[in-house]
Amino acid sequence: MKNLALLLVSAAILSISSLNAQTKKMETTKPTIIFVHGLWADGSSWSKVIPLLVARGYKVISVQNPTTTLENDIAATQRAIAVAGGDVVLVGHSWGGFVITEAGDLPQVKALVYVAAYAPEKDETVVSLSEKAAPTQLASYFKAEGGFVSLTREGITNVFANDLSAQEQELVFAVQQPTSPDVFKGVASKVAWKQKPSWYIVASEDKTINPDLERLMAQRAKAKTTTLKSCHVAMLSKPNQVLEVILEAANQASN
Template sequence: MKTSTFKNRIKKGMVSLVLTAVVSGVANLAQAQTVKNVVLVHGAFADGSGFKSLYTELTAKGYHVTVVQNPLTSLEDDVAAVKLALDKQDGPAVLAGHSWGGAVITEAGNHPKVAALVYIAAFQPDKGESALQWLQTAPPAPENGVLAPDDKGIVYYDKAKYHAGFCADISKEEADFMYASQGAFYAKGFVTPITNPAWRNKPTYGLIATEDKSINPDIQRAMYKRSNTKVTEVKGSHVIFMSQPKIVAGVIIKAAENASVKN
């Protein structure tokens, strides 16, 4: 073999190795894509404004946060609103839901951009189950103020019980504003069964509010135990995302970091 031919082959081989290394590096970079988006979904008897403190904690850590104003008209409508928000994300996201929002993220979490799920004192039904089924597995606390549906099928929370039953560890002024800004929750959402629970296929984290008077903490424990959810117990009312935003943010950040490593 001529020396020049041998050298050319060596050069081509080196170029091939370099190209392979570059392609491999790009692939590894894509796999290690960090999760910096968080989508927050509120529950019944509330709206997105309650997430302000949690939003502040997360954005201070460099996360891009989207707060969904779900219409509360049905499970399907709420899921559609969440999917719309997920469509607009520029990369993978952690999807977190509070209370009724847990049922919503259970269905909406199948969106391809969802890297992990976080349940904040939230419902976590399985296929064929509804939020109401789980709510009925333990007797309500005396402070619980969920009323029967009115003639339009809308469920409200008794104003006289709202502070003690829903958000006892925030100020009365905050509670009054929260009550005034809540959406109209249609009862049919409570009885609509889940069709495809995302927690069966996505990394899942849950926060249990140990002083919760709206969703019995034992209900939360039973749901999360069944699904092998990574659990953090927090001493606080149903709205721990307001009273304990640093702890809730910490769990969301952990979910994002772990998802970044696995992607």
């Protein structure tokens, strides 16, 4: 009887240990979510989505792009991937989509999420991509200073963050990072969406990137597409809906 009791106790301990190991494995298989912001923005543009992911147990990194050249922004994202130290999902907004298309070819990257973002084909630039749809009024709100370009307050209000509150628009204007014109010289050389599962959020009220161009890029990337009635900064306008798309990508990356 004693031997039987010992066997039962040992079996119970092994079962508990196995369950704990499986639980730990499940916890550690969640990919890190890496956010890559666009031009005239910074890492705080994801401030509404980050807490929602952290509350669900995800590790998050929000890259601070220098927005000086494509190469420099790719390097910043690659450093974030190295810091993550495991599987990642890259989420790019606007110009950030160009960056994750290049940086996303690394084996650690399991999925790509484009939020009103550029998803270039090989040899394309922002300029050549933009010619595939009617132009927006964005360029009329540029302000050059010291070799860098910023958006005027009116640009933030009218075409960039047009459906946010006045208070939120002021914050977007205050934290924007000036952009070097050199970023527009960047030429796509790697196209990660051809190899990686991709999701795309079209912002139907976007006045920065033509929504028709967004739909075109999503279609040719064969991305699972969600359309939100939102301005260009959909993650600030519709954070919960953006979260749902990111979670779907992250869940697939975990399987």
